[in-house]
Amino acid sequence: MSDEKTHFGYQQVPIGEKAKRVADVFHSVADNYDIMNDVMSFGVHRLWKRFTLSQTGLKAGQKVLDLAGGTGDLALKMTSMVGPSGQVVLSDINGSMLRRGRERLIDNGVAGNIEYVQANAECLPFADDTFDCITIAFGLRNVTDKDKALRSMLRILKPGGRLLVLEFSKPVAPGLAPVYDAYSFKLLPLMGKYIAKDEDSYQYLAESIRMHPGQETLKGMMEEAGFNKVKYHNLSGGIVALHKGYKV
Template identity: 65%
Template sequence: MTDQEKETTDFGFRTVAKEKKTGMVAEIFHSVAAKYDLMNDLMSFGVHRLWKRFTVDSSGVRPGQKVLDLAGGTGDLTARFSRLVGIQGQVVLADINESMLRVGREKLRNKGIIANVSYVQANAETLPFPDNYFDCITLSFGLRNVTEKEKALRSMFRVLKPGGRLLILEFSKPLFEPVSKIYDAYSFHILPKIGKIVAQDAESYRYLAESIRVHPDQETLKDMISDAGFENVTYSNLTGGIVALHRGFKF
């Protein structure tokens, strides 16, 4: 790898300087935050709710535990975990984007979810939490937007307790070629049009489609999680591999 390659990263199909990606991603999510939940329902035909439910059901979270919902956005997972951990537990909704965090806080408080949830603006690469702190960490549809993915995985490993569980829910590589072709056509031709109509922002959703294509596939991400120190790393393909849930443990 050349010095230039070390200093650049993907931004969709473009190659940009690493120090610029965080700000560029921030602009995307500042733009889409207000319509994020609506767009999720439209883009996935509501299936994202089933993916997230499967993630929570796979977490093994119990009353009294501490959970980090990283890149938690508008708080779908946080709401579910809040009920699981109970009043003696704690859920931290963390997101690098202030706009997403604000929307999530408002939505959860409107639902009466207050007592056991806190909000932290944080970069996944340098998590501002003590070592061995959380019983479970989830990262839902956020890893592909991280500049230094390996660094973020090591940061998550550090703050997870021994015996704790990491769950990464992310778009992945469809298992069947016909599904992949249909998915590409939908992502690159229909999705930006929906974004333009609903969120008045076609470009952000074009980037989101591109970011899915350049994200590591299931086996590559499994190896990256293992390299960060996690053990017993496995994954489940959901909806034909359009999405995958990776699990890893810290022992």
């Protein structure tokens, strides 16, 4: 068995263990995920996701995959963007998160143009050239082999299709980094402790953000995977970035 290691937050763990550890985190936080998103970001995550939706270019009749789609907030909006003749696939590796997303869409009366698939981003169970657009919001940093996942996404995009990666990144605004560090490592675990009753999971989430590649590194990874015309938009001073790339 391979003894190669990868990072789980700041810990080094065997590659084969990371997926299970990440799964345990999201099983733990699933029921409080939406309220914690609002609390942690002071509601700004809604603006980041609105901007992401504006960059999808989705039209009626198209097919879109929302990867690591969790509780379904992007998928919910996209069902109306592609209309009854289109299709949205909400996918997550974590069954608890996918269940929450399905419940949310059903509660909002969505049926017909939505499908739910539990899948690993590294080996997506879809045919080549299937989707007009793929989104992955705050999920790529939890993937063990990001390069493999990006190649898997490229394979299932149609020629001309686009990938949008919304993810925490590296602050670029002057003076923001130390404030953000204090927030991430002092306030965030406390919020997890008292609101979600799960301090350890939110400590991991803070650490996973720091271990995720910065803007230029991720841009290079997307280009190396085969994406074309890759660019990114810094949001909230670089705390978050939206990367966009196309399949030729």
